[in-house]
Amino acid sequence: MSLLVTGSIGIDTVETPFGKRQDVIGGSAIYFAYAASFFAPVRLVGAVGDDCPKALLNVFENRPVNTAGLEIRKGSKTFRWHGSYLKDMNEAVTVEVDLNVLAERAPKIPAEFLDSRYVFLANTHPALQQETLGHLKSVKLVVADTMNLWIQTERQELEKLLSKIHGLVLNDGEARLLTGQKNLILAARETLKMGPKFVVIKKGEHGCLLVSERDTFVLPAFPTEKVVDPTGAGDSFAGGMMGYLATQGNLTSATLKRALAFGTVVASFTISDFSLAGLTAATRDQIDDRWEKFKSTMSF
């Protein structure tokens, strides 16, 4: 089924204990789209400036990612992020960030994308997330991400957004900030009261938690000693999860669990190398193999 993602596309510089990569492709929509494309065709909506090297945008060649919604905006500059994991592999320190094109108007959604059924609103201003959503008339499942900045400065818009979506994906610190609850299950329950049918809390190396009225489901991260660059892990997780959900057409407990496990496994490929290299080196067969292994180690 049709899966649309809108979010950031950026040029990243990343430092980890394993080295430094300059001017590599990044951004939430990029990681999400690549991860989801292992499962379902993806429609990408996002904007870059005319300074963005074409080579960076070729990552979706031979992938089922429709880039008709990729706007190369004349006279604008591409979003840039410079992050460091030298202190803590579980949390990036932002060395520098230039919003550039992300601070301008939202990218236009192509007419051919307006019938999208599955939608992922990657982290951006909640008013823009609502605006995007307002154009889509056939949605079946809308999941959004958010961040500390909007929780602190755009609470009202964020609450409006929460009343319009089915699922919210956020990290543990954000969930605590949003609700004032330290216990993550209580934080998730509080969040449900704001509108979403389910909440997924990402805990980085500690895995994830899904809470709905019906389910409470926890998963550890896929155990791996190869953590080279955690950038994009959360968006890859969301991509794997939504990509799988888009192929299922239901939200039963079993489907949600399997989707979380696929998200977990896809993220484990992302963090195994810098930028998109972990994902571009992966195949669907490898993902399925690792998923089966994960499933078997989780059963006792």
Add this chain to the structure above:
Amino acid sequence: MSLLVTGSIGIDTVETPFGKRQDVIGGSAIYFAYAASFFAPVRLVGAVGDDCPKALLNVFENRPVNTAGLEIRKGSKTFRWHGSYLKDMNEAVTVEVDLNVLAERAPKIPAEFLDSRYVFLANTHPALQQETLGHLKSVKLVVADTMNLWIQTERQELEKLLSKIHGLVLNDGEARLLTGQKNLILAARETLKMGPKFVVIKKGEHGCLLVSERDTFVLPAFPTEKVVDPTGAGDSFAGGMMGYLATQGNLTSATLKRALAFGTVVASFTISDFSLAGLTAATRDQIDDRWEKFKSTMSF
């Protein structure tokens, strides 16, 4: 099969966001013994001073815990610990600690305990742990716990201990300190090189990790919103794990996994109330029910 534990028995004062309890029973051997006694008979070895109120030591009435190794030492004072979780429910801040009897000679192991097959050496000076172990001539499975203090100040004795035991249980910070490895799987692998056949890393609210030459197994904590007092969670985990192992007589992957899951579930009862109240209110049926629920939410 015979399961012996030696460790601390203390009088605790604990503060959490849910209140304060003064002069309640605590100590690693107490939590371990109570938790393990849901599965197998337990032999308790430990010392208190003659200041210890008898009522505190009555917790094992009607439990299959043999307290012949409980020494009430004349003229000595009981170990006391005052801890606070007001800042962080995942890590106690020690407000005050008086080692008292724990700083004296080790308690004597009764002759009737010397044939113990399963042994848990709860956290204490690694030289004392070795001394205790030296008396036991029929051991089949020896698991030890340790702490930062010994890793930093008694490295040599600790390494000697590690060469003599089958399993080591420690928390994430301790594993990183012991090995200098941030990644916990690598930290566990490094630890294996020091002697143990398996290493269990406890991550508090984030669950646990077992690594052996053959297995890498991760489990989240049992998802619960009722966390009142985390004191004793790690020792209860070890008690549930060892209690179950003592009933099995093998260390297959499947047995180890199930043992970790029992440890996880038993710890979830411990943290649901102050001191031992969470455990004393639990029944084996409730533990089995929660274990089945955990097993089913973990399968996908």
